[in-house]
Amino acid sequence: MALKITVIGTGYLGATHAAAMAELGFEVLGLDVVPEKIAxxxxxxxxxxxxxxxxxxxxxxxGIEGSSGRLRFTTDWAEIAEFGDVHFVCVNTPQKQGEYACDMSYVDSAMESLAKHLHRPALVVGKSTVPVGSAERLAARIAELAPAGGEVELAWNPEFLREGFAVEDTLHPDRIVVGVRSERAEKLLREVYAAPVAEGTPFVVTDFPTAELVKTAANSFLATKISFINAMAEVCEAAYGDVVKLAEAIGYDERIGSKFLRAGIGFGGGCLPKDIRAFMARAGELGADQALTFLREIDSINMRRRGQMVEMARDAVGGSFLGKRVAVLGATFKPDSDDVRDSPALNVAGQIHLQGGQVTVYDPKGMENAKRLFPTLGYAESAAEAVKGAHVVLHLTEWREFRELDPAGLGGVVAERMLLDGRNALDAARWREAGWTFRAMGRPAA
Structure with a gap:
């Protein structure tokens, strides 16, 4: 009989996973505790x-005309437990208020609410990013609460989604990692992921702690690479070097590679910052904090870049933002997303606003979320409207729309043709030819 899949938590990860499981041919039931989200x-x-x-x-x-009908949603835990053979838990693990550690309350609540209703054999699969050691604790708690007892197992299957590419990453992942304790759990997960494995996706089988560590280790490595090139940008600025040419040159070394070597205002979003902080906190609890002290500097370099962008903008308008109009292109932490969590772009915009600048922001997809987070900033409906009368224009999220802007056309509506590229993604020569003063982080002024 074909496996039936449930997905608990229908946020960014859960909604994508549920839709992808249906695409792979499974009957899927998704659950969320927020009725509006389900509707x-x-x-x-x-x-x-x-x-x-x-x-x-x-x-x-x-219920949607022409659909396969394989995907449904509910708010009922008993219905979820009765329906599913494999239950994927995809709830959020935010940073705790006022500390670095991970807030496990949503995961704990979801696992306990599900376990109480499990009267038949099932595999519960954690996909949330959690501190190492969590799976061991949760497995014991499920065994304690589930009416089916030992017939309910836990596995850990970390997600590696990139916002903007989540559908592709779920249907055609570059690797599948499963932390399991039995052949049965491994067999069930091989059945779930049979299609991508048949395409050649590596299927890595580990124990619980290793599976939990994979996601945080991967994010820590990516954060390190980003902060490394941003540290090099600081040195280039002091030594009058060009960080773009530096990155190109070292990127040809296959041991290093060119990905994640674009200097700018640093990383943000709902994963990298909180994951490396939670990793540091957990290492401290395990007595291995010295192993991850380098991550403090990674975090520090990353946050410092935002302040340096503000300083660059202040210098560009003559040393004070008072009475100056500042246009900010970009609000999301990355392109092809509406996610503004810990967005470097909005952080810079907010700092400039606090220092007296008249800031106007435009983003292709993140406007509503940005307005909720920073209601005191100005917002425009287009890039052309945002830059009207601006004394300096800041490019802070590398949307394709911004790369395709017409420098000459925009030059006609600004107060000063001054552009600061916080992402090193625009064609400097093109903007300079149109009469703009163009500056980018870690690059020569001209």
Missing amino acids: LLESGRTPMYEPGLEELLRRHVA
Whole structure:
């Protein structure tokens, strides 16, 4: 009999996973405790912007004309427990208020609410990013609460989604990692992921702690690479070097590679910053804090870049933001997303606003979320409207739309043709030819 899949938590990770499981041919039931979110998903819409996700949902959500009907949603824990053979837990693990550690309350609550209703054999699979050691504790708690007892198992299957590519990363992952304790659990997960494995996706089987560590180790490595090139940008600025040419040169070394070597205002979002901080906190609890002291400097370099962008903008307008109009292109932490969590772009915009600048922000997809987070900033409906009368324009999120802007056209509406590229993604020569003073982080002024 074909496996039935449930997905608990229908945020960014859960909604994508549920739709992808339906695409792979499984009957899927998703659960969330927020009825409004369920209503949205049942109409084939998502609570966030992710390219291709709404199309995938509409292809499978029951009740939508022409759909496969394989994907449904509920708020009922008993229904979820009765329906599923494999239960994926995809709830959020934010940073704790006022400390570095991970807040496990949503994961704990989801696991306990599910376990109480498990009267038949099932595999519960954690996908959330958690501190190492969590799976061991949760497995014991499930065994204690589940009416089916030992017939309910736990496995850990970390997610590696990139916002903007989440659908592709779920259907065609570059690797699948499963932390299991039995052949049965491994067999079930091989059945779930049979299609990508048949395409050649590596299937890595580990113990619980290793599976938990993979995601945080991967994010720590990526954060390190980003902060490394940003540290080199600081040196280039002091030595009058060019960090873009430096990155190109070292990127040809296959041991290093060119990805994640674009200097700028640093990383943000809902994963990298909180994951490396939670990793440091957990290492401290385990008595291994010295192993990760380098991550403090990674975090420090990253946060410092935001302040340096503000200083660069202040210098560009003559030493004070008072009475100056500042246009900010970009609000999301990365392109192809509407996610503004810990966004470097919004952080810079907010700092400039606090120092007296008249800031106007434009972003192709993140405007509503940005307004909720920073209601005191100005917002425009287009890049052309945002830059009107600006004394300096800041490019802070590398959307394709911004790379395709017409420098000459924009030059006609600004007060000063001054552009600061905080992402090293624009064509400097093109802007300079149109009469703009163009500055980028870690690059020569001209």
